Amino acid sequence: MKLYNTLTRRKEDFVPLEEGKVSMYVCGPTVYNYIHIGNARPMIVFDTVRRYLEYKGYDVNYVSNFTDVDDKIIKKSVEEGVSAEEISRRYIKECQKDMADMNVKPATTHPLATQEIGGMLDMIGTLIEKGYAYAAEDGTVYYRTRNFKGYGKLSGKNIDDLEAGHRDIQVSGDLKEDPLDFVLWKPKKEGEPYWESPWCEGRPGWHIECSVMAKKYLGNEIDIHAGGEDLIFPHHENEIAQSEAANGTQFAKYWMHNAFLNIDNKKMSKSLGNFFTVREIGEKYDLQVLRFFMLSAHYRSPLNFSADLMEAAKSGLDRIVTAAENLKRLSAHAADGAMTDAERELYTQSEQFVEKFEAAMDDDFNTADAVSAVFELVKFCNTNASAEHTKVYLDALSARLAQLCDVLGIITEKEEEVLDEEIEALIAERQAARKAKDFARADAIRDQLSGMGIILKDTREGVTWKRA
Numbered sequence: 065m066k067l068y069n070t071l072t073r074r075k076e077d078f079v080p081l082e083e084g085k086v087s088m089y090v091c092g093p094t095v096y097n098y099i100h101i102g103n104a105r106p107m108i109v110f111d112t113v114r115r116y117l118e119y120k121g122y123d124v125n126y127v128s129n130f131t132d133v134d135d136k137i138i139k140k141s142v143e144e145g146v147s148a149e150e151i152s153r154r155y156i157k158e159c160q161k162d163m164a165d166m167n168v169k170p171a172t173t174h175p176l177a178t179q180e181i182g183g184m185l186d187m188i189g190t191l192i193e194k195g196y197a198y199a200a201e202d203g204t205v206y207y208r209t210r211n212f213k214g215y216g217k218l219s220g221k222n223i224d225d226l227e228a229g230h231r232d233i234q235v236s237g238d239l240k241e242d243p244l245d246f247v248l249w250k251p252k253k254e255g256e257p258y259w260e261s262p263w264c265e266g267r268p269g270w271h272i273e274c275s276v277m278a279k280k281y282l283g284n285e286i287d288i289h290a291g292g293e294d295l296i297f298p299h300h301e302n303e304i305a306q307s308e309a310a311n312g313t314q315f316a317k318y319w320m321h322n323a324f325l326n327i328d329n330k331k332m333s334k335s336l337g338n339f340f341t342v343r344e345i346g347e348k349y350d351l352q353v354l355r356f357f358m359l360s361a362h363y364r365s366p367l368n369f370s371a372d373l374m375e376a377a378k379s380g381l382d383r384i385v386t387a388a389e390n391l392k393r394l395s396a397h398a399a400d401g402a403m404t405d406a407e408r409e410l411y412t413q414s415e416q417f418v419e420k421f422e423a424a425m426d427d428d429f430n431t432a433d434a435v436s437a438v439f440e441l442v443k444f445c446n447t448n449a450s451a452e453h454t455k456v457y458l459d460a461l462s463a464r465l466a467q468l469c470d471v472l473g474i475i476t477e478k479e480e481e482v483l484d485e486e487i488e489a490l491i492a493e494r495q496a497a498r499k500a501k502d503f504a505r506a507d508a509i510r511d512q513l514s515g516m517g518i519i520l521k522d523t524r525e526g527v528t529w530k531r532a
């Protein structure tokens with residue numbers, strides 16, 4: 065299996081650090097509003113990467129954070145006259161609902177930045193001790209960028225060019241030693257959330273969060289680090305500088321970045337105001353359609369959002385679901401007994417579509433070609449399944465189609481069965497949160513489940529649930 069590594073700028077064979085296991089960190093959203101469909105692209109793309117790795121037999125430890133302390137969250141909380149925590153909790157809940165509707169699996173761990181401050185203080189302390197960071201007079205802690213020899217290796221930027229660019233914009237009164245230095249910890253402003261630290265009452269910079277959460281949940285060295293391509297510089301470059309300097313080892317072996325979702329060939333973003341929220345699209349379409357639309361392009365190609373492409377995705381998805389339903393319907397009335405020789409021959413023939421699917425996915429997760437392989441299998445099923453066939457043959461075709469769809473996160477089964485899985489996963493996540501004494505998170509999950517009409521009951525045997 066090959067994947068494109070931003071760090072080396074080429075497709076490489078995927079060899080995990082530990083056989084059979086994959087550790088993967090995906091930068092998550094800043095939670096101050098509903099997510100837009102641009103934010104949904106990395107969620108869908110890297111969930112599909114995860115699903116394919118699991119299909120290949122890897123045990124995937126998938127970590128994706130929520131950035132729940134940030135200027136934009138604070139601004140929103142001031143506007144609404146509520147706490148920053150209330151804002152972030154609300155939008156984490158809404159984001160998790162959108163993710164479930166897009167059939168994005170919950171991560172193994174979804175850490176929250178505000179719950180990981182201790183680890184951040186530790187890492188910043190280590191960086192100061194090693195000479196990679198310093199506290200300025202006002203208590204701001206900066207990373208001493210020039211001390212990290214590999215700075216620029218991910219983005220391909222040259223440190224001297226960067227310095228020339230920065231010199232013009234250096235703010236007077238800045239307490240940095242060098243304009244390239246970036247913030248690890250900053251003093252609070254009046255009314256802002258803050259934490260005690262050896263340097264000042266304040267809060268962390270954005271970059272340090274991810275270095276710390278990756279280290280805590282995945283270790284010093286991880287297999288895959290991913291996010292949207294706008295994160296390459298400076299966010300991921302700074303994560304590398306922090307993690308490698310603090311831990312003394314390579315941070316991520318492979319770096320994956322998705323291209324943008326555009327609208328009228330411009331990046332869809334909150335700041336440009338040219339966005340649709342996932343919720344808005346969900347009013348018009350089943351969000352499976354949005355997922356299928358995203359997978360119709362290669363993740364490293366820009367994708368332009370349009371009504372026409374969404375309609376095409378809708379009819380494509382319908383074709384797949386209809387074929388799956390047709391197989392189920394035929395199977396319900398089909399004859400029992402073993403596969404005939406002719407059926408066995410047909411079933412063997414259908415394997416070529418699985419091979420095509422795998423070849424596409426093995427080639428840097430080419431979901432566009434993988435979807436074509438699924439369409440070929442659909443066509444094969446439509447041609448070679450009828451009321452004359454045995455149940456065992458029809459079920460085997462059905463399972464083959466469902467398996468490929470499942471890798472893409474496309475649901476062909478009845479909704480209720482999938483919903484059960486989602487509920488179980490949320491319950492497991494809540495149990496883990498309680499064990500980790502993260503009661504805020506545990507309560508948030510209970511609220512989310514109750515919003516879905518699920519009632520939990522704690523019994524001596526464990527947690528049971530029922531629908532309201």
Ligand code: AMP
Nearest residue numbers: 093094102103105106291292324325332
């Ligand atoms: P943010 O909340 O802005 O930090 O974004 C969360 C994730 O969404 C990051 O991985 C971004 O790179 C990604 N992202 C934001 N806008 C887009 C877009 N228009 N297309 C693709 N990815 C995006």
Ligand code: ZN
Nearest residue numbers: 091092274299
């Ligand atoms: Zn990050």
